[in-house]
C-alpha cells in the first residue's frame with residue numbers, strides 16, 4: 622500500500638519540486654490556500670486530515686520573505702509559529718509524522734563556524750524568530766522531523782534571487798549580483814530525491830528530530846551564479862556588488878549557511 626501523505630502549502634516553490642517526486646510514488650493529497658487558509662480555517666483543515674488519515678504531513682506553508690515578515694510580524698508569527706505548533710498538537714497521539722521545514726535564518730548573522738544541529742539558534746529577524754519559535758515547540762513534540770534548509774536553487778524556485786538573476790541574464794540584460802550575501806546552497810532536484818528516498822522511504826532520519834541539509838562551503842550569490850553560468854558573453858554581464866549597492870531599507874543577514882553532523886545531509890551543490 623502506498624504511503625498516505627498530505628502536503629500543505631502545495632503551491633510553495635519547494636513543494637512544487639517535492640510533488641514531482643511524491644505524486645507517483647505515494648498517495649498524495651495536495652492542499653493549497655484555495656483549499657484551506659491554515660490561519661483562518663484550521664478546523665476545516667482538521668476535518669480534511671481526519672477524513673484522509675495520512676501517515677505523514679509535510680508542511681510547506683510559510684511566510685518566507687524577510688521583508689514580508691518585518692512588514693507584517695503578526696501574520697509571520699501566525700503562519701510560521703502558531704500554525705506548525707497547532708499541527709503538532711493535532712498529530713499528537715495520532716501516529717502521524719509531521720515533517721516541517723525550517724531555515725538557516727534561525728542563526729545569527731556572520732557566525733565564524735557554520736552552525737550544525739547542536740548549535741543554539743539566535744535569530745536576528747522576524748522571519749528567523751518566527752521559524753525558531755516553531756522549531757523549539759516541535760522539538761519537544763512527538764513524531765516531528767524538522768528539516769532546516771539554506772538557500773534553495775532549482776527549477777521551481779522562481780520567486781528567489783538565483784532564478785530572477787538567471788531570467789534577466791537569459792533576456793540579455795546586465796545584472797548586479799551580491800558578492801557578500803552567503804549561504805551553503807542546495808539544489809532542490811537533489812533534495813527532492815533525498816527527501817523521497819532517505820526520508821520518506823528509508824525513514825533514515827525519523828528519530829533524529831532535526832536535521833540540517835546543506836552543501837559544504839559558504840558561497841556568495843555571485844559565486845553561485847558563476848557556478849551556473851558558463852558562457853563568456855553572459856559572464857561579462859554579471860557585475861559583482863556589495864549588498865549595500867541595492868540600498869534596501871531592510872538590512873538582510875549577510876553570512877548565513879548550515880553545517881550537518883550527518884554525512885548524508887551534506888550535499889554537493891550542482892545546478893541541473
Ligand SMILES: NC(=O)c1ccc[n+]([C@@H]2O[C@H](COP(=O)([O-])OP(=O)(O)OC[C@H]3O[C@@H](n4cnc5c(N)ncnc54)[C@H](OP(=O)(O)O)[C@@H]3O)[C@@H](O)[C@H]2O)c1
Pocket residue numbers: 630631632633634635636653654655657658659660661680681682683684685686700722723724725752769770771772773781
Ligand atoms: N526557499 C528557500 O530558499 C527556503 C530556505 C530555507 C527554508 N525554507 C522553508 O521551506 C518552506 C517552504 O518554503 P518556500 O520557499 O517553498 O515557500 P514559498 O514559495 O514562499 O511558499 C509559501 C506557501 O505558503 C502558503 N501560505 C502562506 N500563508 C498561508 C495561509 N494562511 N494559508 C495557506 N497557505 C498559506 C503560500 O500560499 P500562496 O501561494 O497562496 O501565497 C505559499 O504557497 C518554508 O517553511 C520555508 O521557511 C525555504
